[in-house]
């Protein structure tokens with residue numbers, strides 16, 4: 001559900017007792033506007049001198065634009081960004097954000113990124129944008145990991161949206177790996193699909209790998225056990241569950257913005 005945006009009320013002096021004119025109609029914010037609200041809130045956590053993990057996706061893009069804007073206004077200084085994808089790298093470069101990598105900056109102060117699903121324990125599904133491996137590598141090195149979503153991303157359990165849990169795999173014998181993943185989660189009614197582009201070709205990640213999207217009919221249960229089983233399968237590079245990684249969750253929704261810190 002979208003946030004209702006209330007137009008500013010005007011009051012006029014009146015000598016009669018007729019009813020006041022109706023308020024301007026509510027404007028329902030779009031999902032992208034909600035993403036922007038969450039993103040701008042997250043940038044309030046950024047301080048000059050920080051090394052920042054820069055996420056990927058349409059929500060993270062708003063945050064990176066905002067960081068660029070504050071840098072140009074001189075309201076933030078000495079920021080270093082570590083991008084989680086080539087796309088984010090290009091965006092940050094175009095905004096003049098100084099960039100680095102994990103080899104030079106193995107510990108980061110803060111990362112800001114979106115998510116595809118957030119469960120009640122702040123576990124995430126990420127990677128529908130295809131960048132889960134670099135996102136996980138970088139966000140695992142951050143002292144604070146701020147996740148920004150609109151409220152449509154909140155789920156009761158991982159996989160609960162009915163949308164994909166992405167898994168990055170090597171291209172070699174990808175059908176074999178897809179079948180193994182499907183069999184691994186047979187009890188949850190898993191269906192594994194290779195991610196393809198509109199032209200039917202396989203989607204290739206920044207790391208030259210493929211993505212298998214897993215769809216579940218039921219809750220997969222123990223997330224850690226599921227994640228460990230996946231990465232033990234030779235051929236799997238990384239899965240898109242970010243378990244116990246988020247430290248702060250910012251949700252923009254109908255009733256406004258909420259900020260929740262992991263207890």
Ligand SMILES: O=C(CO)[C@H](O)[C@H](O)COP(=O)(O)O
Pocket residue numbers: 055056057058059060113114115116125126127128129130131132135
């Ligand atoms: O994990 C991601 C990319 O790999 C994104 O953070 C996730 O897909 C959310 O994207 P968006 O902000 O566009 O909804």
